[in-house]
Amino acid sequence: MISILTNNWSSLMEGVKYTIESSLIALIGSLILGVIFAMLEISPNKTVHIIGRTYVEIFRNIPLLVVAMFFYIVMPQFIPGLDGFTAGTIGLTIYTSAFIAETVRAGIESVDVGQMEAARSNGMTYLQSMRFIVLPQAIKIVVPPLGNQFVNLVKNSSVLAFLAGFDLMYQGNLIASTTFKTTDTYLAVGLLYLIMTMPLSYLMRYLEKRWSKNPQA
């Protein structure tokens, strides 16, 4: 396995780079989209609620590979020059955002309704109440399940391998098919994924502990 790593170090690192890049973009994008759609879902306005709910239900219940393929195969007809990496990252973002929306929605709903009532009675608008009072409390409740989503996201980025996305899995497939050392190659790839995801798991556990001790930090 050592020889696989040393002989293919640069292409594996290239793969790691693309995997991290795609995951980071999707992480930020899906967090923003997820919070927005969570807000739509809990809106008192029926139409807005239905829009949020529909988005979440559609993208949560279609396989990631189908969503990603849609952006890779179908969308370039309308947006020329959409490459595999971009298409895959968009698919990953949208797919993950549906799960994040569900997680954030549950977090918001677990904040005592009295907090919102107090903020509204204090003269704040709905959005101000959300921003200053409800969301900061919801985020802390939501950190452990969100952490799981982010670890999943890094793993799910391997879908890029199907779209010529140059990620770690893609490089692994390439190395395996040229060297025929399949066992060693996929062991090495698995190890590299572990190195990326384990620190993320531990970071989330650390934040969870810290925030449970001090709700204001």
Next chain:
Amino acid sequence: MSMIEFHDVNKYYGKFHALKNINLTVERGEVVSIIGPSGSGKSTLLRTINGLEHISSGQLLVDNFDLADAKTDMNKIRKNVGMVFQHFNLYANKTIMENITLGPIRVLKVSKAEAEERANKLLGLVGLQDQANKLPSMLSGGQKQRIAIARALAMKPKAILFDEPTSALDPEMIGDVLDVMKKVADQGMTMIVVTHEMGFAKEVGDRLVFMADGEIREESNHPKEFFQNPQDPRAKEFLSKIIHAD
């Protein structure tokens, strides 16, 4: 103009008739106590005044704004009508100082320094100057409720609604909260207080409203007389139970 006017107000939750033909006027500077058995609609009535509950029919005027009118900006009314809750509802993620200053800073657009200066005065009024940097979770129930009153006062409201402010407190904490409420009343604040504290209703309240089954059954401009000689049979029954409990 009166501060608050209910004209034939009704409120339904589905088929349940929560408020029945409510007619009530609260003048500026008045302290009105609302008493009655549980489930009589007292809290619902109170919560309609700042729009936490919507009325189903009738007219409700608060500070000359018509609450049933879709064009009425509820935020404007809430800016002028404070609320103190049974379970305090202090912002759990904010310090005591931030709890008091957030509204003035974000809603009234007061500077942070000015808001904090006023907050310190209010902390003095409620006797909790030394708690400014703590989180709500570190305070006792009675302290939390006094902070909630300070938070309401910080907005310089025209009226404050109290929804059973002492019902969730240990008995030895109740006195401190009632003392603060009395101080606020003495400063001329318009107050509507849903309460089970008959002492407060008798001694501090200018007027008393007795509710049962979603109706106002008796209204008295002389709370002491009401307690001696209630007219409504439900009120008689209610008071006999309370007085035995005393």
